[in-house]
Amino acid sequence: MNENSVITSRKRGKRMNSIDVPQRFLDHLTPSVLETSHSRHPQLENVPPDVWTLDKLFNRYYTARQAAGAAERTLEDYRKHMNWLRRFMALEYGGLDNFVPNRDVVRAWISHMLTVQKLKSSTINIRLRTVKAMFNWASSEGLLKESPFENVNLLKVPEEEFQIITKVQERSLFESCEMTTLTGLRDALLISFLLDTGVRIGECLRIFACEVDLTQRSALVRAESAKTRKARTVYFGKRTQGLLAIYLAWHEKNGQAANLFLNEYGQPMDKDWATKRISSIGKKAKITGVRVSPHTFRHTFATRYIKATGDPFSLRRLLGHSSMEMVNRYVNQNTDDVREQYEKFIKLS
Known part of the structure; x- marks a missing residue:
């Protein structure tokens, strides 16, 4: 198209919607790329599993639980228990507290709570259940290939007598x-x-x-x-x-x-x-x-x-x-x- 024809098209009010795209670029556009929607919220982006961070994963899970009508007390527990995991990872892994842990990290966390913090098994299980629920959800949503809690069991809690006031x-x-x-x-x-x-x-x-x-x-x-x-x-x-x-x-x-x-x-x-x-x-x-x-x-x-x-x-x-x-x-x-x-x-x- 020469310069005169461009001017003529503009005078006629036609939209300039034609562009020469190299075929090699068109071949690169797979259906999955073309169907990807862009979110305005970075934490909700459909990123591949290998680039998920703990923060992005938690933000997405938290939003999903809010949308499901979770109680504020439950949401508070999510934040609190996830922070316990972050603190442990920051302490034991040189500040790398935002990568998605594997089952070895989870087991090391359990060991830390038992031997260093000396928490009761029941208290540890409360934290584990909350965090485990998030990773199980991420696995069911296809965000992770598997949960790091796979083959990691909760601790056995002896049934002690309840303390009561006389x-x-x-x-x-x-x-x-x-x-x-x-x-x-x-x-x-x-x-x-x-x-x-x-x-x-x-x-x-x-x-x-x-x-x-x-x-x-x-x-x-x-x-x-x-x-x-x-x-x-x-x-x-x-x-x-x-x-x-x-x-x-x-x-x-x-x-x-x-x-x-x-x-x-x-x-x-x-x-x-x-x-x-x-x-x-x-x-x-x-x-x-x-x-x-x-x-x-x-x-x-x-x-x-x-x-x-x-x-x-x-x-x-x-x-x-x-x-x-x-x-x-x-x-x-x-x-x-x-x-x-x-x-x-x-x-x-």
């Missing part, structure tokens, strides 16, 4: 709360509420004041607050009812947030701070031989409930468990009832 220790905890102060009243209410309901501390701190029914002695755990994403109603006794009546009067005038449990500034209590408060009260009460924590209160509630009612099915609903597996552990722990039933049997034989 009635004597319970009285000592309440006597150690300064009931003449707001802090002491709130701490006593928190302990009483956890022991009466068996709720997880995270669920407890997300309950709103308006979701407490003093007349029915009940409280709602919303679906978005529950670990299993299923709403449920929990119940409390008269001691908690009395403490709530006093506390809610203060909450109505001074509360700066909808949450039931607030700090001294009227803001929602933080989970870590609530746990530390409970632990400090345990030390003040000079309780030994048992860890004074929100989860110990949950074990205490479940153990007392199954002993009093013998009904694991209603216990599962109250605790918010998705299956009977964990509840059965409480049933199996109740050795006193087994002994009582055996004595009845032996007398008749």
Whole structure:
């Protein structure tokens, strides 16, 4: 095409859409290249498996779990447990904390947690399950040829007896709360509420004041607050009812947030701070031989409930468990009832 013909084409308003492309370049454009879409988000690019970094892989997995409606608590665990893996890799592999590990690295991480950090097998398994889920997902999506957790088993955890708070220790905890102060009243209410309901501390701190029914002695755990994403109603006794009546009067005038449990500034209590408060009260009460924590209160509630009612099915609903597996552990722990039933049997034989 000469210069005159170009000018003529432009005058006629035709689009200049023709271009001479070498055939060798056209041959290079395979169907897979032509079908590749370009994303504006670098972390979501369809890159080959051999150039995936840990960050890119995690970002893509995190986005997928967000899109699937994972709870914020679950997403927080993803971030936290992945950071533990990054820290180990940075420490042991000279700062190369962003490459995708193989199974040797995973096994070295497990060994590090066991021998250096001296973590419990149950704690290690919690971290491993979270990270393993990401790599299994990446493998199922075709991003990795196989998961580095292939042929890597979780640790065996011995079934130890649950630690529980005795009635004597319970009285000592309440006597150690300064009931003449707001802090002491709130701490006593928190302990009483956890022991009466068996709720997880995270669920407890997300309950709103308006979701407490003093007349029915009940409280709602919303679906978005529950670990299993299923709403449920929990119940409390008269001691908690009395403490709530006093506390809610203060909450109505001074509360700066909808949450039931607030700090001294009227803001929602933080989970870590609530746990530390409970632990400090345990030390003040000079309780030994048992860890004074929100989860110990949950074990205490479940153990007392199954002993009093013998009904694991209603216990599962109250605790918010998705299956009977964990509840059965409480049933199996109740050795006193087994002994009582055996004595009845032996007398008749």
